[in-house]
Amino acid sequence: MNILFVADPLATFKIYKDTTFAMMRELQRRGHAVAACEPQHMQWQSGQPVSALVRRITLTGDASDWYHVEHQGREALRDFDAVLMRKDPPFDSEFFYATHLLEQAEREGARVFNSPRALRDHPEKLALMEFAQYAPPTLVTRSPEAIRHFHTEQQDIILKPLDGMGGTGIFRVGPDGMNLGAIIETLNQGGATSVMVQRYLPEIAAGDKRLLLIGGQVAPFVLARIPQGGEVRGNLAAGGKGVAQPLTDADRRVAEAIAPTLAERGLLLVGLDMIGNRVTEINVTSPTCFQEIHDQTGFDVPAMFVDALEAALA
Known part of the structure; x- marks a missing residue:
């Protein structure tokens, strides 16, 4: 098969941990052809x-020069067996427009994963609100007054922007309300955001767990991203320590309650974030942690993903 990745620039990949790279490597190992472009390279x-x-590429196996470009040229997306949308957040206007181009490519016959419509319909922070019974008490608002009222009710809260990634812009405010006004001003931007x-x-304290839902199934290991020092953020990009752990029965019950619904909507790969037994985010744009789980447990997450992709294309 010929597989096209719509992703960030190849030169920016940190291949020792990059999930998109792990997907490419497993696809090439099975004899599939790999190609790549960036969203800005698409046109209609x-x-x-x-x-x-x-760019049609071959992975070299050399960490210092990991791919070789075999051919470069303009090609129709419908001519590939699958198009994998792996552009990292933020989910900004250009990401939004890219999903429209990908959806048009679908109408022309392309098979796109994750579904462009599902990407638009499941913004990563807001998507969990559909499954509120599994989430902590949550509020989405532009109103400073509503935030203050929520803090009065809950006492200890986390505030974050809807378009953040990697733990950026996350704040904790305890019962004393210290700096709540300044944090609201920073995130809310005068009611504009x-x-x-x-x-x-x-x-x-035990970790922000990343569960992987692949083809409607739950991977048997999770990556617990444990905050370090005085941090409240477990995100790896914010200095958290990633520790792979077996999936617990409690986590499995929550994940299996959510996974079929998301899979039916065209979400082949989902990163479900849980703290304790509560879902805090549902990541659909470019979920990661394949390599960390594989390296620590031996469970071949890339193989599970490519199995699901091949089954979807069969």
Whole structure:
């Protein structure tokens, strides 16, 4: 099969931990051809199919020079067996427009994963609100007054921007309300920007767990991202320590309650974030942690993913 990745620039990949790289490596190991482009390389001209300036690559196995470009040229997305949308957040206007081009490519016959419509319909912070019974008390609002009222009710809260990633812009405010006004001003920008507020979960000390839902199934290991020092954030990008752990029965019950619904909507790969037994985010744009789990447990997450992709294309 010919597989096209729509992703960040290849030169920016940290291949020792990059999940998209792990997908590419497993696909090539099975004899599939790999190509890549960036969202900015896609275009749609009237009367023509959606196309992209594509680089067909071979992975070399050399960490210092990990890919070789075999061919570069403009190709229609519908001519690939699958298109994998792996652009990292933020989910900004350009990401939004890219999903529209990908959806048009679908109408022309392309198979796109995750589904462009599902990407638009499941913004990563807001998506959990559909499954509120599994989430901590959560508020999404532009209103400073509503945030203050929520803090009065919950006492200990986490505030974060809706478009953040990697733990950026996350604040904790305890019962004393210290700096709540300044934090609201920073995140809310005078009422122009929505903010997500959640009750603080002390179980974060044991880690912010990343569960992987692949083809509607739950991977048997999770990556617990454990805050270090005085941090409240477990995100690896914020200095958290990633520790792979077996999936618990409690986590499995929550994940298996959510996974089929998301899979039916065209979400082949989902990163479900849990603290304790509560879901805090549902990540659908470019979920990660494949290599960390594989390296620590031996469980081949990339193989599970490619199995699911091949089954979806069969």
